[in-house]
Amino acid sequence: xxxxxxxxxxxxxxxxxxxxxxxxxxxxxxxxxxxxxxxxxxxxxxxxxxxxxxxxxxxxxxxxxxxxxxxxxxxxxxxxxxxxxxxxxxxxxxxxxxxxxxxxxxxxxxxx
Amino acid sequence: xxxxxxxxxxxxxxxxxxxxxxxxxxxxxxxxxxxxxxxxxxxxxxxxxxxxxxxxxxxxxxxxxxxxxxxxxxxxxxxxxxxxxxxxxxxxxxxxxxxxxxxxxxxxxxxxxxxx
Numbered sequence: 530x531x532x533x534x535x536x537x538x539x540x541x542x543x544x545x546x547x548x549x550x551x552x553x554x555x556x557x558x559x560x561x562x563x564x565x566x567x568x569x570x571x572x573x574x575x576x577x578x579x580x581x582x583x584x585x586x587x588x589x590x591x592x593x594x595x596x597x598x599x600x601x602x603x604x605x606x607x608x609x610x611x612x613x614x615x616x617x618x619x620x621x622x623x624x625x626x627x628x629x630x631x632x633x634x635x636x637x638x639x640x641x
Numbered sequence: 642x643x644x645x646x647x648x649x650x651x652x653x654x655x656x657x658x659x660x661x662x663x664x665x666x667x668x669x670x671x672x673x674x675x676x677x678x679x680x681x682x683x684x685x686x687x688x689x690x691x692x693x694x695x696x697x698x699x700x701x702x703x704x705x706x707x708x709x710x711x712x713x714x715x716x717x718x719x720x721x722x723x724x725x726x727x728x729x730x731x732x733x734x735x736x737x738x739x740x741x742x743x744x745x746x747x748x749x750x751x752x753x754x755x756x757x
Contacts (some may be wrong), residue, residue: 563745572645572731572748573684616684628674628697629733631684632702 533617538636541607549602549635551617556597560619563629564591564602568613573631576602576615610638643667645749647732653755659720662752665732666713672696673715674746675707678729689731690715722756729753 534552541547553562561580567571577584577591579600584591588605604611614634646665654660666673671716674697675687690709707717715733719726733746 541750570750572733572751573746575745575747578643578745588746628699629676629684630690632688633683 531621533630533632534616535635537633540638542640543609547604547607547637548589549615550599552599553619554598555638556619559621562593562600563618563620565616565618566613583627607639609639609641612637645732645734645747646648647749648731649752651753653757655757656722656724658722659718660722660754661718662730663751664715664732667747670736671713672732672735673709673713674733675717676731676733678731687717689704724756727754727756
């Protein structure tokens with residue numbers, strides 16, 4: 530499976546934007562980039578995914594580098610409820626091997 | 642609409658026993674996956690089912706098995722429980738066929754299994 534590399538932790542101030550980076554230099558052409566987050570005592574929660582173009586939804590934005598070797602999850606205004614572990618995952622969309630391979634993720638702390 | 646429902650939420654079993662966990666996916670979702678989460682190993686993929694067929698399997702011993710019913714509900718079974726099987730077991734469902742079109746997964750809150 531193609532691997533992703535993320536920093537172990539990041540801190541942010543409430544109501545400020547947060548940029549969470551992810552490196553995936555071995556990404557293949559059929560891999561989607563998925564982001565999930567896991568709040569304490571809950572299962573992971575889907576945040577966003579993309580293939581080549583930048584993506585926006587109500588939760589976040591995903592900026593994908595032109596060479597697709599890295600991406601950034603952007604939370605436009607962090608709230609205390611955004612404190613969680615954020616996972617960047619590559620997922621082969623062809624059906625050959627579609628499991629989600631979770632790394633250790635980024636632990637995001639939000640300061641009030 | 643209702644989310645992914647896992648039952649029971651908590652379970653305590655003795656070594657050597659077997660256990661069955663249940664997962665009801667979101668209505669209309671036909672793909673169901675199972676994951677094990679432990680502090681040491683993190684989230685690890687167990688298996689995935691689509692249309693009652695196992696489509697993908699992780700690196701777990703044969704003591705771990707699962708199945709999916711015609712209504713997409715899924716169960717996983719662990720036989721001959723070991724202390725190391727203590728974990729949070731998570732179920733996730735997805736709308737699309739396995740791997741197609743990059744569909745996201747919706748996870749349940751999990752079943753916390755403790756083996757004593």
